[in-house]
Amino acid sequence: MSGYELDCVFCHIATGDHPAEILYQDDQVIAFKDINPQAPWHILIIPREHMDSLNDAAAQDEAVLGHMLRIASKVANQVGIAEEGYRVVINTGPRAGQSVFHLHLHLLGGRPLRWPPG
Numbered sequence: 001m002s003g004y005e006l007d008c009v010f011c012h013i014a015t016g017d018h019p020a021e022i023l024y025q026d027d028q029v030i031a032f033k034d035i036n037p038q039a040p041w042h043i044l045i046i047p048r049e050h051m052d053s054l055n056d057a058a059a060q061d062e063a064v065l066g067h068m069l070r071i072a073s074k075v076a077n078q079v080g081i082a083e084e085g086y087r088v089v090i091n092t093g094p095r096a097g098q099s100v101f102h103l104h105l106h107l108l109g110g111r112p113l114r115w116p117p118g
């Protein structure tokens, strides 16, 4: 599924209809601060086009998925955590605790991150 979903808060952030602390945006993706940060830096990177989750990614989405990863490293560098290290996470489905069903990549950093995650 792609496009715009009326009931989706991240679609509203993408169109500017819902406020967010935006750190980076271009024609494909937006990066903004998570409203409930789990680390000193907790940034979400979303495609402008709605996709429920990684399970909905199709062959034609490969370019935007790759772009999301590259922008994660660009934003990590922008906020000054690229050298010390950071983590990118995509929670997918109920067992991973996905709570917003518009695909998003978490960029976490600014503190030591344990492994494995909970």
Ligand code: 5GP
Binding pocket: 009, 020, 021, 032, 033, 034, 035, 036, 037, 044, 090, 091, 097, 098, 099, 100, 101
């Ligand atoms: P998930 O649990 O689906 O992987 O992650 C959803 C994330 O979105 C959570 O970390 C949550 O704090 C964040 N979030 C939910 N609603 C909003 C919102 O309206 N604005 C922002 N900036 N983050 C949100």
Ligand code: ZN
Binding pocket: 004, 005, 008, 009, 010, 011, 012, 049, 050, 051, 101, 102
């Ligand atoms: Zn959406």
